[in-house]
Amino acid sequence: MSTPDHTGVDTDRGKTVRTAAMAVGAVFLLVGVLGFIPGITTDYDTLTFAGHNSEAKLVGIFQVSILHNIVHLLFGVIGLALARRTDSAISYLIGGGVVYLVLWLYGLVTHDTSTANFVPVNTADDWLHFVLGLGMIGLGVLGRNAARSSRTTAGPSYG
Secondary structure, X not given: OOOEOOOOOEOOOHHHHHHHHHHHHHHHHHHHHHOOOEOOEEOHHHOOOOOOOOOXXXXXXXXXXXXXXXXXXXXXXXXXHHOOOHHHHHHHHHHHHHXXXXXXXXXXXXXXXXOOOOXXXXXXXXXXXXXXXXXXXXXXXXXXXXXXXXXXXXXXXXX
């Protein structure tokens, strides 16, 4: 809930974490769509549903498959839905960050040409997952702390 303080400034610090979750969700949604566009996705004719045999690469760098693109789309839709409330936005960012750190570890222990690499991921994906995981967790923690401080510093509610 947004409440102006005595200076008229909006003190809804939860708005920042909701906006961050919405932005992250929108980016995932965009990446999922772009993964299906030839030209933006190179070697599009090799795009497979799943598995390491897909040689399609988003912007020529990140290995993708139909399953990989669907995961991005779902992650985006979930992010947009959970961005509506502060507590769910925080959960999305922190929980999603943990998921991406697990994907980073999965990519590190799975050889690029292994049958276990069904998502598929390559080295560029691995390090992007690492940065995304840390970034999402950081946004979630900062947002949680800001939302907490706005609740503890807010005056009494008479409504």
